[in-house]
Amino acid sequence: MRITLAIAMVVLLTAGTGICETQQLVAGSLTSQNSTIDTGDTAWVLISAALVMLMTPGLAFFYGGLVRRKNMLSVLMQCFMALCIISIQWVVCGYSLSFGPDQHGIIGGLDWTFLNGVGMTPNAAYAPTIPHEVFMMFQMMFAVITPALIIGAFAERMKFSAFVIFILLWATIVYNPITHWLWGNGGFLKNMGVLDFAGGAVVHINAGMTALAAALVLGKRQGYPNGISPPHNLPFAALGAGLLWFGWFGFNAGSALKASGLAGNAFAVTHIAGATAGIVWSVLDWLKYKKPTTLGMITGAVAGLAAVTPASGYVTPVGAMWIGIGAGILPWLVVTCLKTKLGYDDSLDAFGVHGIGGIWGVLATGLWATKTINPDGADGLFYGNPVQLWIQLKAVLVTMVYSFVIGFVLLKFVDAVIKLRVSEHEERVGLDLTQHREAAYTIID
Amino acid sequence: MKYIIAVIQPDRLDEVLKNLEEKEIHLVTVSSVVGRGRQKGIAEVYRGHKEQGSLLRKVKLEIAVNDTFVEPAIKAVIDGARTGQIGDGKIFVLDLPECIRIRTGEKGNMAIG
Numbered sequence: 001m002r003i004t005l006a007i008a009m010v011v012l013l014t015a016g017t018g019i020c021e022t023q024q025l026v027a028g029s030l031t032s033q034n035s036t037i038d039t040g041d042t043a044w045v046l047i048s049a050a051l052v053m054l055m056t057p058g059l060a061f062f063y064g065g066l067v068r069r070k071n072m073l074s075v076l077m078q079c080f081m082a083l084c085i086i087s088i089q090w091v092v093c094g095y096s097l098s099f100g101p102d103q104h105g106i107i108g109g110l111d112w113t114f115l116n117g118v119g120m121t122p123n124a125a126y127a128p129t130i131p132h133e134v135f136m137m138f139q140m141m142f143a144v145i146t147p148a149l150i151i152g153a154f155a156e157r158m159k160f161s162a163f164v165i166f167i168l169l170w171a172t173i174v175y176n177p178i179t180h181w182l183w184g185n186g187g188f189l190k191n192m193g194v195l196d197f198a199g200g201a202v203v204h205i206n207a208g209m210t211a212l213a214a215a216l217v218l219g220k221r222q223g224y225p226n227g228i229s230p231p232h233n234l235p236f237a238a239l240g241a242g243l244l245w246f247g248w249f250g251f252n253a254g255s256a257l258k259a260s261g262l263a264g265n266a267f268a269v270t271h272i273a274g275a276t277a278g279i280v281w282s283v284l285d286w287l288k289y290k291k292p293t294t295l296g297m298i299t300g301a302v303a304g305l306a307a308v309t310p311a312s313g314y315v316t317p318v319g320a321m322w323i324g325i326g327a328g329i330l331p332w333l334v335v336t337c338l339k340t341k342l343g344y345d346d347s348l349d350a351f352g353v354h355g356i357g358g359i360w361g362v363l364a365t366g367l368w369a370t371k372t373i374n375p376d377g378a379d380g381l382f383y384g385n386p387v388q389l390w391i392q393l394k395a396v397l398v399t400m401v402y403s404f405v406i407g408f409v410l411l412k413f414v415d416a417v418i419k420l421r422v423s424e425h426e427e428r429v430g431l432d433l434t435q436h437r438e439a440a441y442t443i444i445d
Numbered sequence: 446m447k448y449i450i451a452v453i454q455p456d457r458l459d460e461v462l463k464n465l466e467e468k469e470i471h472l473v474t475v476s477s478v479v480g481r482g483r484q485k486g487i488a489e490v491y492r493g494h495k496e497q498g499s500l501l502r503k504v505k506l507e508i509a510v511n512d513t514f515v516e517p518a519i520k521a522v523i524d525g526a527r528t529g530q531i532g533d534g535k536i537f538v539l540d541l542p543e544c545i546r547i548r549t550g551e552k553g554n555m556a557i558g
Contacts, residue, residue: 070455227459428456443479443502 037122038129040259045130045138048254051247052141056083056148058243062302063152065236066295066348068229070430071156072440078163082148085164089171090140091115097176099126099139102186107177125185127257138254139179146175146203152350153211154218154420157427160435162420166410170210174406178206178399194395195369195377195388197266198255200310200361201399208355209400210407211346217411218420220345222427234294241298245274248305252312265373266312269320270305276321277304280328288336296332303331303353307361311368314377319368326364331356359396366392446541446557447515449508452480453526453534458504461525465508468517472557474507483531503534509541511554 060079064072086094093113100108112118115136123132147167154163181189182196189201196202221228231237252270256263281300282292307327308320315323335352346352366389369380379385414420421427426434433439453461458475465473479500510518519536527533546556 223459425456428459430456439502443477444500 036129037131038258041127041129041257042131042134044259044263045127045134045254045257048250049134049138049141051250052138052145052254053083053247055141055244055247055251056080056145058240058247059145059148059151060240061236062240062244062298063155063237063348065233065238065240066231067155068430069232069441070432070439072232072432073438074160074431074435075151075155077160077436078151079148081164082151082167083144085168086144086147086171087140089168090136090143094143094171094176095136095139097172098143098179099136099184102180102184105186105188105191106180108180108184129258135257138257139183142199142203142251143171143175143179146199146207147171149203149207149350149354150211150214152348152354153214153346155347156431157218157221157347157421158214159418159420159422160431162414162418165418166414166420169410169414170407173410174210174403175202175206178202178402181398182395189395189398192394193378193388193391195314195365195392196310196362196395197313197365198252198309200307200358200365201395204306204309204354204358205362205396205399206358206403208351208353208358209403211350212344212355213404213408214411215344215346215351217408217415220343221347222424224345225340225343231295238294238298241302244302245305248274248309252309256313262313262374265316269315269317270308270312272317272320273308273311273324273327274301274305276324277301277307277328280304280325281332284328284332284336299335299349299353300328300332303327303357306354306357307364309358310362311365314365314369314374314380316368316370316373319364319370322368323361323364326360327357330360359400362392362396363389366390446544446554447510447512448539448541449506449510449515449518449522450537450539451506451508451522451526451534452478452503452536453506453522454528454532455502455504457526457528457533458506461506461522464521464525465518468514468521470508470510470514470518470521472509476505476507478503478505482535501532509544509557511557 056079060076063079064075067075091114093110095115095118096110096112097108100110100112103109115133118132118136120131120133122128122130123135126132127135147170150170179202181187182194182202183190194201248270249267253263253267256266278297278301281303282297285296286292304324304327308315308323311319311323331353334356335349339346339349339352365380367380367382369377369388370383371377371379378388381389411420422431422434451461455477462473480503481500506522508518515538519538522536543552544556545552
């Protein structure tokens with residue numbers, strides 16, 4: 001079985017290289033010798049792409065419920081605008097930079113700009129049984145939600161114009177290269193053997209580290225920490241968390257790129273890790289603050305889902321429970337203890353939940369990964385292969401440093417050009433009225 | 446005893462509350478209200494239609510104080526709420542004939558603090 005799969009992989013990879021060359025010669029008219037479209041796989045990845053798309057509006061409500069009334073629309077607007085802008089950036093150059101023909105392991109070439117040659121026939125190197133265009137759309141939704149996650153760090157104080165310029169630059173200079181390193185054919189971290197099934201490093205560490213940079217560059221909100229009113233609508237936050245959880249099945253199980261047993265396992269471990277972390281966070285809240293909170297429970301679940309993301313294609317259900325336990329404890333410590341001690345204002349804990357959850361998840365993949373789940377993966381430390389943990393650690397460090405440093409520089413650059421932060425008056429009045437001339441709620445019917 | 450009603454800009458509330466706290470005036474009731482003055486304010490626009498003649502959002506504070514605290518309370522509100530722009534709001538001072546603390550039944554000056 002294993003040998004057959006190995007042979008299949010070699011055949012597919014060879015076919016993939018062949019197709020890349022063909023595409024450069026006769027873009028658009030390529031035919032695939034070893035790639036035939038599987039209708040079940042295609043249907044599943046189409047649905048998965050739609051599920052992942054729904055995560056960005058879900059995130060908008062998750063974050064929106066946590067801010068003050070006067071900033072509700074600004075958060076919704078930033079999330080939805082990320083959906084529009086990054087989608088178009090993806091078509092223009094983002095997809096090509098991320099997945100296009102490799103340039104020295106660092107970045108994809110510009111051969112696929114404006115989706116040139118990305119058509120209805122499969123690209124065997126990435127997904128041999130679904131149309132290339134479907135793979136492109138599935139990946140587009142990841143590109144959209146990643147910068148949207150960063151909003152949690154700068155919510156309630158960033159100028160909308162600065163936000164637009166920043167995410168466009170960030171997608172191109174940070175997200176696209178990192179995606180290529182880990183997922184692009186020929187990417188140097190992928191070649192190193194890093195396991196990141198659905199984006200623990202690409203999405204969560206990446207967004208989390210730039211989120212930390214954003215919290216530091218923008219500074220605290222007026223009145224932080226004691227003068228900030230509590231979340232204005234926790235039911236919205238719970239609704240958003242539910243939509244995120246739902247979408248995560250597409251995120252992780254869809255990353256199998258097949259309607260297969262592996263997708264089914266990814267589906268199961270995703271749910272298990274989310275549920276475990278939700279329980280753990282609640283228990284910790286209960287022990288330390290005497291009551292289990294709604295916000296704590298949903299935050300824990302999101303942390304668990306984030307942490308299992310890189311591992312979802314490689315671990316068993318029991319492995320997922322351990323990952324969920326770690327994802328309940330580590331982000332909880334950072335959010336409830338470390339953040340207050342260090343005094344940075346990561347408004348909605350984008351770094352604490354996604355950054356820390358992602359770091360834990362990518363490392364934990366190096367602990368609990370097993371070839372019994374995925375023969376194309378690797379064994380982790382607990383399955384007799386300590387080297388994998390070292391490989392995972394390298395990927396974590398590379399992603400952390402690149403995302404933090406370049407994210408920091410980009411924010412400083414945008415700040416120097418047009419200023420990142422709204423005026424003190426605008427911040428007090430709220431971003432809804434001052435940035436968008438709208439109010440989320442009326443007072444009198 | 447006086448009953449002070451202040452209608453101020455919502456974004457000045459934190460500052461006013463801080464000032465009142467500093468003058469040891471703790472008894473405050475705050476409500477979110479809408480109203481109309483001479484201010485034009487920030488008009489909201491929905492799909493190109495500017496909402497006109499609308500009532501503007503304000504915050505209303507109600508403060509019951511003993512006579513010696515009247516001037517400090519007024520000063521606290523003005524210092525916190527004044528921006529010098531139209532729409533800063535108003536302060537109304539009313540006589541307060543009686544005040545009763547429900548829990549103990551205490552009346553008058555004792556009940557306010």
